[in-house]
Amino acid sequence: MGEEATRTVRTRLHIASGDRSWLHEARLVSREIFNQTICLKQQGCTRTEIQQEVDRSDFLRNNKCAVVGKALQTWDSYRSLLDWWLEQETPSGGKPTPPSTEKDCAYPLVMAYKEGYDLTVDDNTDRVQFRLSPKPYKHVKGHLRGAPDAMDELKRAVSSDEVDVGQAELLYRDGVYYLHVTVTREFDIPDPDQADTLVGVDINERNVALTALDRETMRTKGSLVLDYGRVKQERQRHHTIAKRCRKHGKKSIHRKLGDKEEQFTEWVLHRLSRAVVEFAELFSNPVIVFEDMSGIREEMQFGTYMNRRLHKLPFYKFETFVSYKARWGEIPTDTVDAYYNSKTCSCCGERGYREGRRFRCTNGECDLRQDHADRNASVNIAWREKVKLDSDDTNYRTHKTQPQVRLVRLFGSGRVSRPASSRSLAEQGVLADS
Numbered sequence: 001m002g003e004e005a006t007r008t009v010r011t012r013l014h015i016a017s018g019d020r021s022w023l024h025e026a027r028l029v030s031r032e033i034f035n036q037t038i039c040l041k042q043q044g045c046t047r048t049e050i051q052q053e054v055d056r057s058d059f060l061r062n063n064k065c066a067v068v069g070k071a072l073q074t075w076d077s078y079r080s081l082l083d084w085w086l087e088q089e090t091p092s093g094g095k096p097t098p099p100s101t102e103k104d105c106a107y108p109l110v111m112a113y114k115e116g117y118d119l120t121v122d123d124n125t126d127r128v129q130f131r132l133s134p135k136p137y138k139h140v141k142g143h144l145r146g147a148p149d150a151m152d153e154l155k156r157a158v159s160s161d162e163v164d165v166g167q168a169e170l171l172y173r174d175g176v177y178y179l180h181v182t183v184t185r186e187f188d189i190p191d192p193d194q195a196d197t198l199v200g201v202d203i204n205e206r207n208v209a210l211t212a213l214d215r216e217t218m219r220t221k222g223s224l225v226l227d228y229g230r231v232k233q234e235r236q237r238h239h240t241i242a243k244r245c246r247k248h249g250k251k252s253i254h255r256k257l258g259d260k261e262e263q264f265t266e267w268v269l270h271r272l273s274r275a276v277v278e279f280a281e282l283f284s285n286p287v288i289v290f291e292d293m294s295g296i297r298e299e300m301q302f303g304t305y306m307n308r309r310l311h312k313l314p315f316y317k318f319e320t321f322v323s324y325k326a327r328w329g330e331i332p333t334d335t336v337d338a339y340y341n342s343k344t345c346s347c348c349g350e351r352g353y354r355e356g357r358r359f360r361c362t363n364g365e366c367d368l369r370q371d372h373a374d375r376n377a378s379v380n381i382a383w384r385e386k387v388k389l390d391s392d393d394t395n396y397r398t399h400k401t402q403p404q405v406r407l408v409r410l411f412g413s414g415r416v417s418r419p420a421s422s423r424s425l426a427e428q429g430v431l432a433d434s
């Protein structure tokens with residue numbers, strides 16, 4: 001409880017007044033400050049000494065301090081990377097080199113809120129207005145543009161006491177200036193034990209399956225399977241192209257494709273994790289429950305089946321993204337044992353097996369003949385949470401009527417269809433009668 005977390009809200013600048021060249025110049029000065037900071041650090045100066053030494057009359061004092069701070073962070077990352085490298089007995093790759101002090105290209109302009117930059121919400125237009133001070137007595141003004149949820153986040157931050165607006169960084173790409181604003185918020189995350197709704201999450205290389213059960217009655221409140229099969233195709237495609245490039249010695253293309261693949265996976269993970277949190281938010285006092293993979297990783301006695309489950313997609317990253325976004329929505333997360341969640345019938349608790357995408361129960365008296373195998377697993381995960389919270393290990397899975405599973409594709413089916421918003425994806429999983 002009372003945890004703090006920061007997040008970066010990404011926006012574009014729509015400049016209405018002031019000179020764009022001031023922004024460019026300030027970013028060049030930022031580079032000079034960066035170079036000077038690294039040089040002084042290499043000479044053994046302390047942070048305070050550096051702050052005193054670096055002095056620019058054409059720059060806001062406060063901005064200078066912020067840029068020095070960012071440069072020192074870069075230095076710290078280099079140092080910890082170097083320490084790690086030195087600890088290795090047979091280090092692979094070259095020795096890390098210190099950050100360059102030779103570059104003369106622009107560097108992000110870092111600004112403190114209310115000092116180097118200011119934000120206000122215009123009551124008439126509902127826009128977030130900005131005012132940047134790239135140089136003393138020189139202001140650039142306008143409004144910010146961004147994704148609707150990012151803008152909502154920022155408006156909340158600017159107009160509420162609960163969210164702290166922190167530093168912002170001014171970046172530039174392809175003719176557009178971007179402002180990345182850091183916001184910090186304190187959270188009061190309830191204990192999982194206070195939950196009324198248990199949301200089981202099962203992830204594998206094709207789907208994320210979600211099921212929300214009422215903790216009291218264990219009736220299904222909602223269920224959703226998000227299909228992201230296209231990601232696998234995309235990864236495969238990149239892999240094939242990359243292999244071909246490697247064969248022909250085109251290293252740079254290979255690297256670029258690697259980045260692209262990484263970015264794509266990252267984007268998908270963000271979308272998926274947001275849909276998970278938004279699904280949970282549709283129910284009262286939810287707790288999001290994952291399988292605890294850490295135990296399995298250590299034991300590794302589950303053979304190829306589990307190994308395959310673990311290594312297909314960065315599941316750990318997915319879990320981190322979900323937890324992070326959940327915390328932002330003040331939703332607790334929890335983990336349960338992963339044993340047999342995929343092989344247990346969510347209806348009667350007996351073992352069953354997977355047949356393609358379906359789950360088949362082997363219990364002759366069980367009414368569950370077929371269910372989506374991944375959804376079945378997500379129900380079991382929610383059940384395990386029930387057992388964990390209420391320390392009740394009697395198996396009373398007697399709900400014969402399993403709701404129809406809703407399968408939603410993350411990317412739509414046709415080429416022209418725009419991806420649906422994660423909120424509308426999430427809403428498709430709520431049962432009408434709950």
Ligand SMILES: [Zn+2]
Pocket residue numbers: 345346347348349350361362363366367368
């Ligand atoms: Zn069964």
